[in-house]
Amino acid sequence: MLLSIEPDDAVPIYQQIRDRIVEAIADGEQPAGSALPSTRQLAVDLSVNFHTVNKSYDILRQEGLVRINRKFGAVINRDAGSGPPDARYVQDWTSRLRTLLAEAAAQGLEPGEIIGYCRTAVASFAFPATREEDQSGEKVSRS
Amino acid sequence: MNAVSLNALGLVAVLPMLVMAAVLWVTPAVTRSTLQFGVRIPPERADAPVIGRERHAYRIRIPLVAVCVAGAATLVPRGSPWLFPVLNVLGLVAILACFRRARRRITAVKNAEGWYDGLTQAVTADTSWRTRPLRFPLLWLGPAVAVLVATAVTGAVRYPALPGSLAVRFTASGAPDGWVSKSLLTAFLPVAAQLLLTVLVTFQQVILYRSRPDIDAGTAADSTRRYRSFLARASRIALSFVAFENVILMIRAFGIWQVYRISGLTGATNLLPSVGTFIVLVVAMRMGQGGSRLPGFAAGPGRAGLVNTDDDRFWKGGLVYVNHGDPAIMVGKRFGVGWTLNFGNARAWLLCAGMVLAGVVLMAATLGP
Numbered sequence: 250m251l252l253s254i255e256p257d258d259a260v261p262i263y264q265q266i267r268d269r270i271v272e273a274i275a276d277g278e279q280p281a282g283s284a285l286p287s288t289r290q291l292a293v294d295l296s297v298n299f300h301t302v303n304k305s306y307d308i309l310r311q312e313g314l315v316r317i318n319r320k321f322g323a324v325i326n327r328d329a330g331s332g333p334p335d336a337r338y339v340q341d342w343t344s345r346l347r348t349l350l351a352e353a354a355a356q357g358l359e360p361g362e363i364i365g366y367c368r369t370a371v372a373s374f375a376f377p378a379t380r381e382e383d384q385s386g387e388k389v390s391r392s
Numbered sequence: 393m394n395a396v397s398l399n400a401l402g403l404v405a406v407l408p409m410l411v412m413a414a415v416l417w418v419t420p421a422v423t424r425s426t427l428q429f430g431v432r433i434p435p436e437r438a439d440a441p442v443i444g445r446e447r448h449a450y451r452i453r454i455p456l457v458a459v460c461v462a463g464a465a466t467l468v469p470r471g472s473p474w475l476f477p478v479l480n481v482l483g484l485v486a487i488l489a490c491f492r493r494a495r496r497r498i499t500a501v502k503n504a505e506g507w508y509d510g511l512t513q514a515v516t517a518d519t520s521w522r523t524r525p526l527r528f529p530l531l532w533l534g535p536a537v538a539v540l541v542a543t544a545v546t547g548a549v550r551y552p553a554l555p556g557s558l559a560v561r562f563t564a565s566g567a568p569d570g571w572v573s574k575s576l577l578t579a580f581l582p583v584a585a586q587l588l589l590t591v592l593v594t595f596q597q598v599i600l601y602r603s604r605p606d607i608d609a610g611t612a613a614d615s616t617r618r619y620r621s622f623l624a625r626a627s628r629i630a631l632s633f634v635a636f637e638n639v640i641l642m643i644r645a646f647g648i649w650q651v652y653r654i655s656g657l658t659g660a661t662n663l664l665p666s667v668g669t670f671i672v673l674v675v676a677m678r679m680g681q682g683g684s685r686l687p688g689f690a691a692g693p694g695r696a697g698l699v700n701t702d703d704d705r706f707w708k709g710g711l712v713y714v715n716h717g718d719p720a721i722m723v724g725k726r727f728g729v730g731w732t733l734n735f736g737n738a739r740a741w742l743l744c745a746g747m748v749l750a751g752v753v754l755m756a757a758t759l760g761p
Contacts (some may be wrong), residue, residue: 251612253516253698286522291717293604294517296718 251280254295262297266305274314274328277375281331285315285323330377400602402465405476409483413458415673416487419728420447422680424608426700429495430710430726434507435610437446442501446494457486491727493708514698516609518616526620528601532628533594535635540586543642548642550649554579558648582645584700585757586638592750593634596743597627599722606682609700615682622683629675631652631687641757676729706736 250273252275254265258359273279281332292299306323309315316326353363403410420428425438429446437443461483468475502508521644554574561570600623607615640661644654680687706715707726716736721743725732733740 250519251516252519253609253612255512255514256701257513285524286519287516290522291517291519292604293718294519294521295515296498296535296604296715296720297515298717299719353574 252291252295254297256297262295263304263308264303266291266302270305270309271314274325275374277328279325281328281330283325284321285325287303289324294372329375347350399454402468402476405468405473405665406461406479406483408459409480410458411670411673412484413454413487415677415728416491417451417454418677420700422677422685422729423727424684426608426610426683426724427681429491430704430707431495431498431502432700432702433498433502434511437502437507439554440501440507442498443736446497450494453490454487457490461486461658488700491710499704508699508702511699513701514609514614516607516698517703518605518607519614521605521616521620525590526601526624528598529624529628529631531595532631533590533634536590536631536638536695537640539635539642540583543586543638543645544580544583546585546651547645547649551576551579554649559650560648562647579648579756581753582641582648585754586641588750588753589637589641590634592726592746593630594724596747597630599616599743600627603731606718606731607620608682610682610698615684618686621686622679626676626678626684629672631650633672636756637665640664640668644757679729681729682724734740 250269252266252269252273254262256262260268270279270285279285281353285306286294288302290337292302295302300316306315310317315323316324318324341376350363352364354360358366426433426435428443429450432504433440433443461479465476465479468479496754556574557571558574558578559568559570560572560578562568585701605616605623607619643661703715706711706713706718708714711727711732712721713726713732713734714736715734718734718736720734721737721740722731723734733744735741735744
C-alpha cells in the first residue's frame with residue numbers, strides 16, 4: 250500500500266498513520282494476514298520518530314485490527330471478511346458516527362446529500378462478495 | 393622539451409578537480425526535475441524560467457572554471473608543486489560558488505512566488521519496499537572474498553621466507569626504491585586494506601538495503617519500483633568495484649612478497665583505482681538520481697493533489713542533510729546520484745568516521761609509505 254502522511258496537517262501523525270491503515274484494510278489493499286512494515290522501518294520511510302509509529306500500531310492492536318507477532322512482525326488481524334464485530338464495538342462506532350454526521354447536518358448538508366456521501370464511501374470499500382465478483386467476474390454465494 | 397613535460401604534468405596534477413568539474417557539470421541533468429541545485433520544486437513549477445536560466449548559466453560557468461584551473465596548472469613553475477593542491481581546492485570552491493548562486497536565485501523566486509502555497513505537502517511510503525524486500529546480492533560478494541582469501545593464503549605461505557626488510561615502493565620500471573622492516577603489520581597491510589574495504593562496502597550496502605528508498609513521493613509506487621532496480625544495479629557495481637580494488641591490492645602485495653617481478657605492472661596499479669572509480673561514476677550518472685533515468689518504467693501519475701514536502705531547511709547549503717527528527721542514517725543525495733549521511737543522526741557520524749579511517753588505511757596500502 251501507499252501510505253501518505255501530511256506533516257503540516259492539524260491531525261496528529263500517529264492518527265494519520267492509523268487512519269490510512271484502516272482505510273487500506275477497508276479498500277482491500279491490506280487484507281487479513283498481510284504484513285505491515287515494522288515500526289522502525291515505517292518510521293524511517295516516513296521520516297518520523299519511531300515512537301509515533303509505535304503509537305499508531307498500538308491503537309490498531311487495541312482495536313483488534315493488527316496483531317503484533319514476535320516472529321512475523323505486524324500483521325493485519327481482520328478485514329471485512331472476518332465476520333461481524335462485537336456489540337460493544339458497534340455501540341462505540343455508532344456514537345462516533347453520530348458526531349461525524351452531526352457535523353454535516355450542523356453545517357447545512359441536506360439529508361439526501363449526507364446519505365449520498367455515505368453511499369459513495371461504502372461503495373469504494375471491498376466487501377467479500379464484491380471482491381470475489383471483481384476477481385472471477387461472477388458472484389459467489391456465501392452461506 | 394622541459395616545458396612540454398611540465399604542461400602535461402600540471403594537467404595530471406589538477407585531474408581530480410577536472411574530473412570533479414565534469415561530474416558536477418552533468419549533475420543537474422541527472423538530478424530529478426523536482427530537485428534542482430538542492431531546491432525542492434513542485435512538479436508544476438519544474439519548467440519555471442528561473443530554473444532553465446540558472447541551469448544554462450551553470451553549464452557555461454563550470455567549463456570556464458575548468459579551463460582557468462587547467463591553464464593555471466600548466467603555468468605552475470617546476471619548483472612549486474605545492475600550488476597544485478591549492479589549484480584543486482580553488483577550482484572546487486569556484487564550482488561550489490556557481491552551485492550556490494544557482495541555488496540562491498531559484499530559492500529567491502520560489503519564496504517570492506510562493507511555489508508551495510496552497511499545495512498539499514505529503515510524505516509517502518510504499519510499504520511493499522519492506523514487506524517484499526529486495527534481497528542483498530550475496531553471490532556478488534564472492535569474487536571480492538575469493539581474491540581476499542587467495543591473497544591472505546599466499547601471504548601466509550610466503551611470510552616465513554621473506555627477508556628482514558621488504559621493498560614496498562617501486563619505480564615505474566619495477567626496481568624497488570622504498571623499504572620497511574618486516575613485521576606482520578607491514579607485510580599484511582594490503583590484506584588488511586582488502587578486508588577493511590570489503591567489510592566496509594558490504595556493511596554500507598546492507599545499510600542501504602534497510603534504508604528509505606530515495607523516491608519521489610509524488611509518484612511513490614513508480615519511483616519505488618525504479619529505485620529497486622537502481623539499488624540492485626548499484627550494489628552489484630559496488631561489489632564488483634571491491635573485487636577490482638582487491639585485485640589491485642593483491643598485485644601490490646605480490647610485489648612486496650616477491651611472488652613475481654614484472655616491470656610496469658606495479659606502476660599501473662597506481663592508475664587502476666582511478667579507472668575503476670571513473671567507470672562507477674559513468675554508470676551511476678547513466679542511471680540518474682534514484683534510477684530516475686532508467687528506461688522501461690512508465691512515469692505513473694502521482695496521488696491526486698499531493699506533492700513532496702518542502703524539506704529545503706534540512707539541507708544545509710543544499711548539499712548536507714541534517715535532520716535530528718529523521719531516524720534514517722543514509723538518504724539519497726540531494727544533488728547527484730548516490731547516497732549521503734543524515735548528520736543529524738549520531739550513528740551516521742560513526743559510519744562517517746569508519747569510512748574516513750578506511751580511506752586513510754587504503755591510501756597507505758595502495759600508494760605505499
